[in-house]
Amino acid sequence: MESKWLLLLTMATLMAVGNGQESVKPLVKIVKGKKLCDKGWECKGWSQYCCNQTISDYFQTYQFENLFAKRNTPVAHAAGFWDYHSFITAAAQYQPHGFGTTGGKLMSMKEVAAFLGHVGSKTSCGGGYGVATGGPLAWGLCYNKEMSPSKVYCDDYYKYTYPCTPGVSYHGRGALPIYWNYNYGETGKALKVDLLNHPEYLENNATLAFQAAIWRWMTPVKKNQPSAHDVFVGNWKPTKNDTMAKRLPGFGTTMNVLYGDQVCGQGDVDSMNNIISHYLYYLDLMGVGREEAGPHDVLTCEEQKPFTVSPSSAASS
Numbered sequence: 185m186e187s188k189w190l191l192l193l194t195m196a197t198l199m200a201v202g203n204g205q206e207s208v209k210p211l212v213k214i215v216k217g218k219k220l221c222d223k224g225w226e227c228k229g230w231s232q233y234c235c236n237q238t239i240s241d242y243f244q245t246y247q248f249e250n251l252f253a254k255r256n257t258p259v260a261h262a263a264g265f266w267d268y269h270s271f272i273t274a275a276a277q278y279q280p281h282g283f284g285t286t287g288g289k290l291m292s293m294k295e296v297a298a299f300l301g302h303v304g305s306k307t308s309c310g311g312g313y314g315v316a317t318g319g320p321l322a323w324g325l326c327y328n329k330e331m332s333p334s335k336v337y338c339d340d341y342y343k344y345t346y347p348c349t350p351g352v353s354y355h356g357r358g359a360l361p362i363y364w365n366y367n368y369g370e371t372g373k374a375l376k377v378d379l380l381n382h383p384e385y386l387e388n389n390a391t392l393a394f395q396a397a398i399w400r401w402m403t404p405v406k407k408n409q410p411s412a413h414d415v416f417v418g419n420w421k422p423t424k425n426d427t428m429a430k431r432l433p434g435f436g437t438t439m440n441v442l443y444g445d446q447v448c449g450q451g452d453v454d455s456m457n458n459i460i461s462h463y464l465y466y467l468d469l470m471g472v473g474r475e476e477a478g479p480h481d482v483l484t485c486e487e488q489k490p491f492t493v494s495p496s497s498a499a500s501s
């Protein structure tokens with residue numbers, strides 16, 4: 185009798201997660217006037233963010249399938265690799281810190297669309313398979329690695345901090361592809377995984393690949409800079425210098441954080457527009473609608489000055 189009940193309860197919880205119609209009932213406590221929650225596996229560990237809807241409440245398997253519709257076709261280079269479950273599992277670690285759980289449901293959905301927009305554009309093979317087959321934006325998560333690397337991306341400058349392992353290549357891998365020994369080293373250190381000796385883990389484990397990408401999204405690339413997450417959800421308040429550099433809270437500045445002058449401050453360039461197009465496409469598919477992306481100067485970074493490393497400007501901001 186008792187075990188039967190347990191089974192039923194377990195099934196009810198699983199169904200709630202699967203359908204996303206009902207969120208897991210959170211444990212709640214109040215600490216110093218703040219409401220903190222714990223929602224079990226997806227949002228664990230007493231956080232105010234866990235009181236809000238979690239990602240699987242508003243973003244479900246079928247939506248993931250819609251966004252990345254072509255990823256398992258035979259011509260896709262990483263067919264069979266990426267799936268919804270690995271994304272949600274990876275995201276679970278960051279939801280207590282606000283990933284997809286900051287602000288209301290609209291902001292949360294927009295953040296997931298924004299993050300996945302970056303991922304989709306960096307892993308797309310849409311350029312090659314084009315318009316006849318679902319359009320160029322349907323091909324996100326086609327790759328999980330750089331196909332024909334021309335070098336091993338070993339920078340000797342970091343030989344004491346992140347020395348290259350002989351015979352190992354640090355070409356692009358992952359959901360927001362990582363290049364160079366120092367980036368593998370830094371990411372591996374943060375995730376407590378030996379990526380410096382085993383960069384291939386990122387092309388063998390989709391959960392780890394998503395985890396590395398979400399970590400990048402949630403973490404400032406340089407000291408005294410905001411993270412893409414902070415910029416997007418509005419945790420970041422621009423300084424006077426930022427405003428003069430046309431860096432506003434929103435999607436445009438996430439590109440500045442992640443790619444700097446490779447994408448931003450270059451005018452109306454393809455490298456920028458490709459990322460924006462994926463974000464807008466995903467907003468539509470998720471039912472949010474691209475009109476929620478906001479005005480042009482928030483969405484793009486074509487006129488933004490790239491973030492600098494100037495210690496003087498950083499120190500006073």
Ligand SMILES: *[C@@H]1O[C@H](CO)[C@@H](O)[C@H](O)[C@H]1NC(C)=O
Nearest residue numbers: 232233236285286287288289
């Ligand atoms: C939780 O969601 C509400 C709106 O539903 C929002 O006002 C609040 O800021 C969110 N909490 C956090 C910590 O972001």
Ligand SMILES: *[C@@H]1O[C@H](CO)[C@@H](O)[C@H](O)[C@H]1NC(C)=O
Nearest residue numbers: 375377389390391392393395
């Ligand atoms: C894949 O990575 C995740 C997250 O780091 C880890 O928990 C899991 O054990 C890994 N799976 C395998 C098969 O190594």
Ligand SMILES: *[C@@H]1O[C@H](CO)[C@@H](O)[C@H](O)[C@H]1NC(C)=O
Nearest residue numbers: 423425494496497498500501
């Ligand atoms: C603004 O930028 C100028 C020039 O780059 C720098 O000298 C100054 O310290 C910065 N001020 C702030 C508040 O960041």
